């Protein structure tokens with residue numbers, strides 16, 4: 288948004304109070320969209336909007352504004368905007384290695400077991416292909432070609448670019464999913480439903496109105512794509528932040544390990560252990576806050592014209608709840624830009640909730656997998672630190688700057704995992 292013209296209200300529909308509208312795609316600093324959002328939030332206050340090509344986007348900032356909007360004005364968030372790309376997609380002991388694929392495969396297997404009641408070996412070509420398609424799309428989502436495609440779809444669809452690759456990957460995913468559930472349909476036993484896909488197919492065969500209206504094949508594909516898309520990369524990226532941060536702050540890693548020794552010992556970690564582990568719980572919360580993996584959540588769109596805090600928001604506008612601004616809100620976090628587990632601890636070392644901790648968003652359209660994600664994070668994190676101590680290679684810098692993508696992910700890094708057993 289460098290050198291933007293201020294106060295360009297001309298294309299904005301009339302309302303009680305016009306929003307400050309700024310910039311457009313040509314002036315946008317594409318390399319740093321999230322940081323730029325924050326800078327803009329500081330300059331323009333809690334609600335601002337901008338034009339990205341043909342579409343208008345409204346950004347809501349700061350925990351107080353987000354709480355008011357997400358909890359009290361659910362109608363602002365009732366739909367997903369008609370954004371073209373969204374519519375189209377609906378090892379060795381002590382030796383350095385990159386753990387990204389293993390972590391990704393472990394998390395993917397959780398979704399695979401819910402959907403198909405099976406797991407893949409980490410080297411299985413099917414899981415590698417599945418992960419490859421999703422991971423590539425997450426990276427491509429924020430590429431300039433996709434921004435252009437979302438902004439000027441009728442023009443950009445004729446040009447070559449990343450949007451083509453995304454659509455090709457989605458097609459690959461859909462083919463995989465179709466082949467999988469077609470096979471499962473042949474084996475279906477209504478009286479012995481093994482997994483989510485079986486349950487869906489059983490509903491389909493009930494012959495009720497809802498069977499044809501909701502439980503049709505297209506919805507099954509969307510459901511499976513959504514669960515993979517929403518549940519795979521998010522959790523594994525958070526775990527990659529977790530290991531990177533533990534390598535960066537070995538004294539914090541050691542404190543977590545001491546608590547694991549005291550509470551869990553050498554047994555398998557269970558969710559029941561969490562309430563006796565305030566320090567570990569605080570560290571996991573701080574990993575999520577600092578990692579800030581979904582800084583702009585997922586775009587929303589109101590189904591009707593609405594006035595929010597005196598601002599007029601027309602039906603169909605893209606609305607962004609900038610979770611980043613809540614997770615870095617200095618009114619709620621003492622050291623917003625530092626990794627500081629004490630944000631979630633009281634002076635006696637007990638776990639302390641912080642209401643601005645909203646990495647899953649809040650309200651009716653918040654993350655559907657929050658409970659599952661929290662379980663996965665606790666169980667994976669404690670199992671990993673129970674069995675290994677992580678440290679970096681001698682000359683590694685351990686850069687905490689995120690890479691650009693649909694999520695804030697750590698840059699690729701190598702780890703040394705030293706067995707504790």
Ligand code: HEM
Pocket residue numbers: 398513514517518519521522525580581584585586608646647648651652653654655656657659660
């Ligand atoms: C650390 C892990 C995760 C984080 C930080 C996270 C965060 C989010 C966020 C910010 C949203 C957008 C809410 C909005 O629309 O504003 C979302 C949506 C969603 N998430 Fe998650 N998520 C995580 C893991 C998961 C998992 C494991 C699943 C399921 C397997 C999942 C399923 C979903 C679904 C289905 C939605 C769409 C909900 C809707 O549109 O109504 N998420 N998540």
